Amino acid sequence: MDKQSDQPSSPFLPMFETFRAELDEHHDRRERIVKASRDITAASKKIIFALQRARQINQPLHQSITKSNELHWENIRTQYSAISPDLQGQNAHRYSRNITGGNQEFMESLSFQHYLETQTLISYQDASARLAELGNPHAPVTLSLEDYVLGIFDMTGELMRFAITAMATSQVLPGSDVPSSSGHAESRPSGIAVGPSAEAMEIDMPATVSESREKGSRVHTRRRDVMQDLRQLRATLEGLDIDRSSPLSWDVQKKMGVMQQSVEKVEKALYGLIVRGRERPKGWMPDLKEEGRRGEVESY
Amino acid sequence: MAEKMVNPSIFQHLQSKIDEETLVGEELRDIVNLLEKQEKSAQAALSRAHSTPTPEVSSVVVAAESAIRYEIDTIQKLSEAASKHPYYKYNGIWTRNIQDACFTILLCGWLGGYQEVFSSSSASGQLLTIEQVGQVMKVPVNLKDRDSFHLTIEEYLHALISLIDELARLARNSVTLGDYRRPLQISRFVKDLHAGFQILNLKNDILRRRSDGIKYRVKEIEDVVYDLSLRDLVPKETTE
Structure with a gap:
């Protein structure tokens, strides 16, 4: 064996130097992406926070909200266009784990705003196009399927907060009149009781709801509210069939429970709104603790 | 709408x-x-x-x-x-x-x-x-x-660490088989690789954790070489 035993340094050093350069480049790129992802997340959270000041849906946002959010959208644009060269070609997937946090939060704010403005869910294609616009025009950032789905899961939490705030402040579940093709029972607004007592209950309904319902019988529109939308979204998300071996499956399982809780929170709040109703004086709370009080209430 | x-x-x-x-x-x-x-x-x-x-x-x-x-x-x-x-x-x-x-x-x-x-x-x-x-x-x-x-480079580096682990085992087993020269060869080879790994700026990932174990392999192999030299079993022509 012809080895140069006296050679002090490792013969492999040149090879490792090449590796070091490659790995350093990779780590630097990853760090830039992670940092941008964090900044995008923070800006998106601020946008969502401002959006929560909205009280109505299916109409343009109030100027005060769009104005304050302009700055944050601009910030998001800056971040995306800065890192879009780092996320091209095979690197789009190489760093997908590093950018997904920002992408999901972006997706959450984008879909929440889209819902407030149109009362519909933004499609994957439209959302991808919006993200592509933000990056470098020649090298757009890709929105992965995972980013989209997980962002939508998170958005249900914002819908919950929005619905509950609206009910607490104005005793009305936000909704809007939409064209109606048929009058099947499941398309009934959540706030309207179904069954023989519906007529009797109607007087107890918030004025806006009964009005729209009367109007609905004339111009073939019906009222669709956040509760119905959340339920449809829940059913749709639950219907997704994701292979257990896929990386998406794990994240979806985690978010599924949170999403279901959000829907139930709105259902409970709506139940409270209906059960306390309008026949009770404002601020009246049922005393559910003591059975003995029943006599008092009856004689009341 | x-x-x-x-x-x-x-x-x-x-x-x-x-x-x-x-x-x-x-x-x-x-x-x-x-x-x-x-x-x-x-x-x-x-x-x-x-x-x-x-x-x-x-x-x-x-x-x-x-x-x-x-x-x-x-x-x-x-x-x-x-x-x-x-x-x-x-x-x-x-x-x-x-x-x-x-x-x-x-x-x-x-x-x-x-x-x-x-x-x-x-x-x-x-x-x-x-x-x-x-x-x-x-x-x-x-x-x-x-x-x-x-x-990828990462895959190659992982394989190198597996190679080092295996060679540490082979150093001992060579002695058992009566080959006292191979542990020296392995010792030199693994030390050279270790020197290479030491210049990498590894982040806190699995590669970093695995490469942290290389120094223990180096020591294991040195112990074999030490045992051999202590008993004067090291072949003279390849002594470092």
Whole structure:
């Protein structure tokens, strides 16, 4: 064996130097992406926070909200266009784990705003196009399927907060009149009781709801509210069939429970709104603790 | 204004994409499962090095090379199937197995195999570079300009660590087999690799954790060399 035993340094050093350069480049790129992802997340959270000041849906946002959010959208644009060269070609997937946090939060704010403005869910294609616009025009950032789905899961939490705030402040579940093709029972607004007592209950309904319902019988529109939308979204998300071996499956399982809780929170709040109703004086709370009080209430 | 919040076509589209990805994953996993079986037989062939006297080790090399040939055929299939899709989207499916396949090739090369890819012909103790491993595997290495199947630097480094672990074991077993020269050769080789790993700026990931273990292997091998020199068993002509 012809080895140069006296050679002090490792013969492999040149090879490792090449590796070091490659790995350093990779780590630097990853760090830039992670940092941008964090900044995008923070800006998106601020946008969502401002959006929560909205009280109505299916109409343009109030100027005060769009104005304050302009700055944050601009910030998001800056971040995306800065890192879009780092996320091209095979690197789009190489760093997908590093950018997904920002992408999901972006997706959450984008879909929440889209819902407030149109009362519909933004499609994957439209959302991808919006993200592509933000990056470098020649090298757009890709929105992965995972980013989209997980962002939508998170958005249900914002819908919950929005619905509950609206009910607490104005005793009305936000909704809007939409064209109606048929009058099947499941398309009934959540706030309207179904069954023989519906007529009797109607007087107890918030004025806006009964009005729209009367109007609905004339111009073939019906009222669709956040509760119905959340339920449809829940059913749709639950219907997704994701292979257990896929990386998406794990994240979806985690978010599924949170999403279901959000829907139930709105259902409970709506139940409270209906059960306390309008026949009770404002601020009246049922005393559910003591059975003995029943006599008092009856004689009341 | 839509009648419903969620347009059903949105999720039909998503579902079909998810189904598509599931099918791709299944196709790739089938190939990788086959590769795993072949790796086991290659490793079984190579593990005979621990019980084969050094002069006869060429029989181990021949057996290992032919076992590894099956791995390479499967890697070809994998490369073909995987190159239709974004590399990093699915590489989690095969990266462990490619690391292991790379390790079997490195060990086989160290024992004296793959003479045809080494520029200078020599016996054992040689390190196949990442390019040479790629040549044996018949796949490109460290691809940056296009999105296709390849061997990554990280996978090669993982395989190097596995090689170091295996050589530490071989150093002891060589002594058992009466070869007192090989531990010195291994000691030198592993120290050189260790020096290489030390110049890398590894982040807190699995590669970092595994490479932290190299120093213990270095020490294990030094202990063997120490035991030999203490008893004056070190062959004189190769003493450092």
